[in-house]
Amino acid sequence: MSSECYRIAAEGWRILSQYKESREGARHLLKWLAKIMDITFIGIRYFDSVSDYGWEERVLRNKASLPAQFETSRLKSRPFPVGKSSWLLDASESAEEEYGSLLDLFAEQWLSGTVPAAISKGNRPREADSNNDVNNAWVAVSRSARIVLNRLSQLGQSVKPLLLIGETGSGRSHVAALIHKNGFDPSKPFLREPDPIDFSAGGTCFIPSWENASARYRSLYLNTPARIIASAKSGNGEDVLRKEWKDLTGGEGLILTVPSLRERKEDIPLLADEFLKTGAASCGRKSPVLSPAAMELLYHYSWPGNTRELKETMIRSLSYAEKELVPEDLPAAIRGSRNASTDRPFPEKLIAIEYRALKEELTRQRGNMTRTARALGLTPRQVSWRVRKYGIDPRDFKPQRRNTAKL
Numbered sequence: 587m588s589s590e591c592y593r594i595a596a597e598g599w600r601i602l603s604q605y606k607e608s609r610e611g612a613r614h615l616l617k618w619l620a621k622i623m624d625i626t627f628i629g630i631r632y633f634d635s636v637s638d639y640g641w642e643e644r645v646l647r648n649k650a651s652l653p654a655q656f657e658t659s660r661l662k663s664r665p666f667p668v669g670k671s672s673w674l675l676d677a678s679e680s681a682e683e684e685y686g687s688l689l690d691l692f693a694e695q696w697l698s699g700t701v702p703a704a705i706s707k708g709n710r711p712r713e714a715d716s717n718n719d720v721n722n723a724w725v726a727v728s729r730s731a732r733i734v735l736n737r738l739s740q741l742g743q744s745v746k747p748l749l750l751i752g753e754t755g756s757g758r759s760h761v762a763a764l765i766h767k768n769g770f771d772p773s774k775p776f777l778r779e780p781d782p783i784d785f786s787a788g789g790t791c792f793i794p795s796w797e798n799a800s801a802r803y804r805s806l807y808l809n810t811p812a813r814i815i816a817s818a819k820s821g822n823g824e825d826v827l828r829k830e831w832k833d834l835t836g837g838e839g840l841i842l843t844v845p846s847l848r849e850r851k852e853d854i855p856l857l858a859d860e861f862l863k864t865g866a867a868s869c870g871r872k873s874p875v876l877s878p879a880a881m882e883l884l885y886h887y888s889w890p891g892n893t894r895e896l897k898e899t900m901i902r903s904l905s906y907a908e909k910e911l912v913p914e915d916l917p918a919a920i921r922g923s924r925n926a927s928t929d930r931p932f933p934e935k936l937i938a939i940e941y942r943a944l945k946e947e948l949t950r951q952r953g954n955m956t957r958t959a960r961a962l963g964l965t966p967r968q969v970s971w972r973v974r975k976y977g978i979d980p981r982d983f984k985p986q987r988r989n990t991a992k993l
Contacts, residue, residue, distance in 0.1 A: 594622065595691050595727050596856035602692075608632075609641055615692070616645040623685055627661065627676035644674065666693040691727070724764055725857055728850035734761065737842060742768035744840065747814040749796065749831045751824060752844030754971070755894030758817040759792060761844055765815060766790040777812070790815060797827055808834060847889040847896060854884050857893060861900035862911070874907040883913055887920045891971040898965055918963040944972055945983075953983035 601618055605611035612630050620628045629644035664673040664686065673689050726735035741748060742765045750758040759778070766776045766789075774789035789812055793799065796816035799807070807814055818827055820843070831839050847854070858876060866873035876884075889895055899917060906915040913921055919940065943962070951957040959969040973980060 594688060595852065596725075596859075598692055599725070599727050599856060609643060612643045613645070616643055620645045620647050625676060627674070629661075629674035631663075631670075631672050631674065633670040640670075664689060666690075724761065725853045725860070727856060728845075728852035730845035731850045731853050734842065734844065738764055738768060741765045741840065741842065743770065745770075745813050746838050746840050747808060747816070747835050748840045748842060749828075750815065750817045750842050750844055751820050751827070752817075753820055753846045753892055755892035756844045756846050757893050758844050759794065761842070762790070762792045762815040762817065766792075766813075769813070789813070793817065795819075797823070804834060847892040851885060854896065855881060857896055858884055858900055861897045862904065865901040865904050869904065871904075874904070874909055874911045877910050877912045880911050880913050880916060883916060883920050891968060895968060895971065898967065902965065917968070919968070940972065944969070945978065948978070948980060948983045951983075952985055953980040955980055 598615060598618070601615050602611045605614060609632075612632070616628050616630065620626075625647070627644065627646050629642060631640070631642045633640035662675045664675060666672060667690055671693070673693075724731070724735050724738060726732045738761075748762075748765070750761055752758050763776060766772060769790065771789075776789060777791045778794075791807070791810070791812040791814055793807055793814065793816040796804075796818040807816070816831075818824075828841060831841065855876075858881070859873075862876065863873040884896070884899075891898075899920065902917070903911055903915045922939065944958075947958045947961050951961065955969050955973070956966050959966045962969065964972075972978075
């Protein structure tokens with residue numbers, strides 16, 4: 587699928603997540619799809635095999651221009667990837683083929699929990715304070731993000747210790763908070779790396795950098811009344827870490843891999859838009875619109891700092907953007923991805939350019955990370971990510987101290 591299709595999918599995801607009742611969400615999604623696909627008729631036939639509950643929603647456009655006898659028999663049916671649900675279309679063969687993969691993506695979102703199956707069993711809206719509904723704050727357009735979304739409700743209803751594995755900035759603490767919010771009692775405290783003696787109140791305890799915790803503290807953490815959600819970086823030694831977690835928890839511990847932003851690029855349009863709106867609201871201003879050219883650059887950039895880097899980039903770009911955020915408002919490193927291949931988001935040639943530019947600027951700034959970041963149009967954290975990524979030691983660029991020891 588093209589990045590434009592993913593932009594459409596992101597907007598569809600937003601429409602689905604705005605409505606508490608799945609049938610109402612379907613109705614608004616159909617109206618929007620009929621308009622952007624420029625087709626006369628589109629519908630959904632939904633069937634829940636667990637409860638034997640089903641319904642059908644249809645949207646008919648341009649009624650005044652329709653013939654007196656509109657034949658529904660000519661409608662095409664496109665089944666969902668699984669189950670008995672299907673799309674109904676009155677479209678040309680070319681339009682059906684063009685949007686087929688997009689419709690399949692919407693169907694997967696539907697079935698994997700973006701619109702939870704539980705709310706399709708009746709026409710009543712969800713209760714506002716229900717603890718069993720997955721929180722839509724986890725954006726899930728991409729397949730890897732939908733896998734996480736599909737497990738949030740299940741993990742929230744479990745008391746077993748959980749290990750989240752992912753890259754720096756991938757959103758592990760956010761996932762932990764969502765699991766707690768969708769748990770048995772979200773009113774209990776959500777503690778971030780407290781002392782083990784503070785666990786008497788129960789609730790959920792989030793432990794970052796589990797891989798660096800001592801054996802003594804690991805044992806203390808896992809023998810408390812609180813629900814433990816630990817977090818560890820992916821990479822070297824991950825297999826050993828997984829085995830140790832299973833051994834420490836007696837085989838009961840759960841593990842969830844949080845995907846990097848490179849693995850969920852389809853989510854970038856919606857994430858970028860949300861970060862822009864949140865940042866603009868905090869400044870008391872209207873959010874700028876992301877131009878297609880800027881979105882292409884965001885889509886093809888490698889994001890070594892993951893969603894955290896994307897958030898910081900959007901907030902920083904607000905200082906330059908007015909009504910529309912254009913490529914010139916983005917950091918130089920991201921603008922450098924303008925010529926990136928769509929087959930290889932961050933080709934070796936571009937990596938070499940970034941590596942050389944980083945070393946040259948560190949040399950000019952004598953290893954000072956803050957000044958290097960300012961010169962390159964990046965934040966200090968973004969420079970820190972790249973330094974770690976390339977295995978560069980900033981101390982190598984500092985002036986050598988003179989040996990003042992007396993002979």
